Amino acid sequence: MLVVILVTSTGLYFALREAAANFEDELQRDFRSKLDSEHRVEEIQYAALTEHCRSLARRPRIHAALEDGALDLLYPSASDELRDLTEPDDDPSMPGLHANYYRFLDIHGAVISPPNPDEVGRLNASDEGQLALKTLPDQQQTGYLYRGGVNGKETVDELIAVPIVSTETGEVISALVLGFTFPEPDDATTGIQSGIWLHGRIHLPTLGEAAEAGLSAEVTTAIASTGGPGGRFTTQIGGVPHIVFFNLVNSSSLFPPAYQVCIYPVADFLDRQRRMRWQIIGAGLLASKIISDHLSQPVEQLAKDSVKNRVQREQAEARLESTHLELQRSARFSADTSHQLKTPVTVLRAGLEELRAHPNLTHETREEISALIHQTFRITSIVEDLLLLSRLEAGRLQLEDQSVNITRLIASLQDDLSTQPEGLGVQADIGGAVIHVRGEERYISLILQNLLENACKYNRQGGTIRVGCHEHEGWVLLTIGNTGPPISPDAQERIFERFHRGAANEDIPGHGLGLNLARELARLHGGDLRLVGSRADWTEFEVRFRIASEAKIAVHHDV
């Protein structure tokens, strides 16, 4: 019995140690992948900003301001080029290219004061001084700034300095420094917090002043003792043990070194460890009993198995945990992805447009560039559809439950289509009554738009498109039909699949997302989209919406 217990305990000890180490490694990996993803966002920003600075460097007026002693004219000359950097993004939740402020550096790396600070983002003198560098950089630099923002509330900004290189002499003639809002620490529910260590101090207001100061001192000591790119240690914060990770985020920067610090409460982890210990010990004792009762079984094997089972369960739990984190991360990144995908396309388009404006182009070249620009719009629309789909799938699309006037929507879409050169005849059989459905207008409009575009694309020359709308047993049934060759029976099964396209129609524009997106959106509205039928020269879809109760019920209209 004693031998068995001894063996069990040894196994138990190692199992616990391994589980603990695994867990810490898991956390560190998580921290690193978070840093990596932030780094990726940064790279996109770099790419876009570099493009801006390149095009600034091509401007004679920027050269004139910097080289002809006209620094007072620098900001006015650059404001057009940089306007989109300081204008707010469409979606404020996305960490994009929206800079809070920007400044130019002179040939010595000092900040050139803007004549009108409101146009380039106001900064107080000491904050503005922090943007200066010892010398002009020859490549991008990242730095951080604690800024006393509105209401005296301190905020952390990420600074990016991009060199402006003379297109002619290859000299760095200036640099552009931009300040971006650094993402706020993670939300409190996970108990995981992160902040930036700068000048011996961490900005983590949620900790409270005393804890913030204590942690600052500890991290400063840890950084001084390792002196390297990062590390981890365990400490008490407010009497609760935490694991602290720190990582240098701007190595070899001309800005002061900054570390990203991440703190994880160990409480849950210890709790689970304790629970696990008792379970394992209990199981071990039971196993010991069984073993001593039935000495026929190989002792060590059984002890090992018992420990192994526990460890496996622990590992499964840890995996579940990491999947959960992964999911949270992916939700956060689907927003970032939008920018990651759209920004390069925007940069590409801007570049092409600039190229097209060049005066010495032949007509053919210009046509070709126009075709390329057209393609970038296509990419953007695919990206938007994909993002909407991914948000749908992640369950992140929140619908507003409004009463939407679908009659008016149809009429306006019909107007849009009638302006197209093909002169498509869209007939709407919706009568005079006004029908309302429940949902969010822009998504319902998107559904109709996709269906109408689809109908236009597959309509035969000189054919008809008919839109009908009527109420039926609490539902609003909307039908969209078009003339043209029928969809083959095999294809009928697959038309709602993503990236499916009518095989026979290679030259028809589109990317095979429209119907899929329309159906997903219809279902999200509690309705559905189906193919009513596709027979000789007539294909018809029907989309079902919930009727808005307060709206007047329409009289029945035939399709």
Place this chain on the structure above:
Amino acid sequence: MRILKLFLAGGVLIVIAHSCLADATIEGHVALPKTRTTTVVVQRYEVISKGGIVSIIPPVAVVYLDGTFPRPASPVTKEIVQKNLTFIPALLPIQVGTTVAFPNEDTTYHNIFSYSAPKRFDLGRYGPQDRPIPTEVFDVPGLVTLRCDIHEHMRAVILILQTPYFVTSDTDGHFKLDGLPAGHYTLKAWINSSTTLERAVDLQNGSVLHLDLP
């Protein structure tokens, strides 16, 4: 009688003035910065702005007799032409008060502007057919860099001097300034925006002074 006296006095004045203006000449050589020279069929001058210094490639010097002289009685007009997407000449020395015209002899548009302190202006876009041909008067001495907002490589400099006595050297640095007034002056040679060589000269009527700078 009175009229005759005035007439005589006037005649004497003219004679004195003539002897003052008259005919001293300085000729010589300015040591120009060495540049990597490439043999080209058509020599073009380029204005380079590097390290905060504006210079002409290949280097030439503007040699002038320093001092404050009266402005010319009748207005002087000079030209900087835009041709083959360059400014010709790339370096134009003028006396203060001179009007410079900027005819466009290309087939495309140009948009000439200056951010330089002695004269800031922006002529806007104009084509070869547009009339009147834009002009600017340069009233303040100094250096003005001309640029074209449409063609980033186009640059020229106008050197606005107090004196009417100036000449541009050839690319070897040889120069000849004649018709100079007698007296003590400083002869200066502008080489680039950071380098001007100078030497005191004593000019006598009808003399020819040989002088090398530095």
